[in-house]
Amino acid sequence: MKCEEFKESLQNFLDAREERDWPNGLSAHASSCPQCRTFGDSMIALHQAMQRLPRVSPSAELMGSLKKIKQPDASLVKIGWGPEIRRGAQLLLPLALPYIAQAFSLTTTQHVLEALILLLGMTVFVMSVLKPLFLGVHERRVSLEKL
Amino acid sequence: MDFDSIVEHFAERIFNQALRVLGNREDAEETTTDVFMRIHRGLGDFRGESQLSTWIWRITANVSLTRKSRKRVQMVSLDAGEFRDDPRDDELNSNPEERFLAREGGEELAGLIAELPDQEASAIALFYLQEMKYDEIAAILQIPPGTVATLLHRGRERLRKRIRGERKRP
Ligand SMILES: [Zn+2]
Numbered sequence: 001m002k003c004e005e006f007k008e009s010l011q012n013f014l015d016a017r018e019e020r021d022w023p024n025g026l027s028a029h030a031s032s033c034p035q036c037r038t039f040g041d042s043m044i045a046l047h048q049a050m051q052r053l054p055r056v057s058p059s060a061e062l063m064g065s066l067k068k069i070k071q072p073d074a075s076l077v078k079i080g081w082g083p084e085i086r087r088g089a090q091l092l093l094p095l096a097l098p099y100i101a102q103a104f105s106l107t108t109t110q111h112v113l114e115a116l117i118l119l120l121g122m123t124v125f126v127m128s129v130l131k132p133l134f135l136g137v138h139e140r141r142v143s144l145e146k147l
Numbered sequence: 148m149d150f151d152s153i154v155e156h157f158a159e160r161i162f163n164q165a166l167r168v169l170g171n172r173e174d175a176e177e178t179t180t181d182v183f184m185r186i187h188r189g190l191g192d193f194r195g196e197s198q199l200s201t202w203i204w205r206i207t208a209n210v211s212l213t214r215k216s217r218k219r220v221q222m223v224s225l226d227a228g229e230f231r232d233d234p235r236d237d238e239l240n241s242n243p244e245e246r247f248l249a250r251e252g253g254e255e256l257a258g259l260i261a262e263l264p265d266q267e268a269s270a271i272a273l274f275y276l277q278e279m280k281y282d283e284i285a286a287i288l289q290i291p292p293g294t295v296a297t298l299l300h301r302g303r304e305r306l307r308k309r310i311r312g313e314r315k316r317p
Contacts, residue, residue, distance in 0.1 A: 039307075049256055053253050053257055067151065
């Protein structure tokens with residue numbers, strides 16, 4: 001067995017998580033090759049130390065905030081637009097389009113007012129589409145504050 | 148499995164996985180929160196294309212690695228000179244390498260794992276901490292099982308060199 005072969009087989013042996021002693025081929029090479037003997041010993045010490053890696057308990061605060069994730073948050077509801085408004089805005093938009101087109105070509109006060117009202121409607125519509133993005137950011141901030 | 152049971156069953160494991168990959172408690176806590184928010188959002192749409200646990204671990208791996216690459220790990224590491232022979236654990240016939248591995252209940256070794264290249268740290272933590280098999284790790288990291296072996300082998304080799312390298316410092 002060559003040294004490279006020894007290293008590869010030793011790694012595979014560790015991957016198999018076997019508790020038994022080294023297979024014959026490995027121990028035969030190790031007994032005649034001090035370098036591989038050292039390599040093997042330190043690999044096994046490392047392997048065993050990693051099996052004993054400490055498990056850390058998450059804090060009670062973290063556990064508490066994880067359990068709260070599923071509760072609807074009052075502050076989220078307050079800033080959220082209702083689905084009714086969204087539906088209303090979706091209905092309004094097709095009706096609004098001809099007026100918007102007109103408003104851009106006419107300049108009377110009445111038309112400007114109409115255009116403003118319709119632009120407001122459009123804003124509500126656009127914001128309702130963007131709402132999930134805003135909520136995503138907000139939701140994250142709220143939960144981090146809870147930690 | 149409902150959300151409460153998922154928290155009950157996975158929270159501690161996910162926190163520890165994130166802690167080993169990221170190397171500090173603060174990042175691990177934020178990562179864990181982020182993972183559970185994603186689980187909560189996605190749970191309704193989860194159709195079982197993969198096992199629930201694979202899906203959860205995949206989210207954990209992705210969120211941890213994203214955070215890690217964003218922060219480029221400023222973590223507790225072994226400074227030169229920090230690796231010294233501590234008289235407290237000076238036992239006859241125990242070599243410095245073994246003492247390093249045992250120091251502070253393995254916390255120093257854990258710190259070195261977080262310094263490994265991202266995928267190696269993930270694979271090592273899934274293998275040793277979560278006691279997963281090749282094919283489970285492969286499904287989570289979305290790589291072939293052969294690559295899992297490569298990551299584990301390289302990770303171990305790198306850790307061994309780091310530990311021996313640290314030992315040689317004055
Ligand atoms: Zn050899």
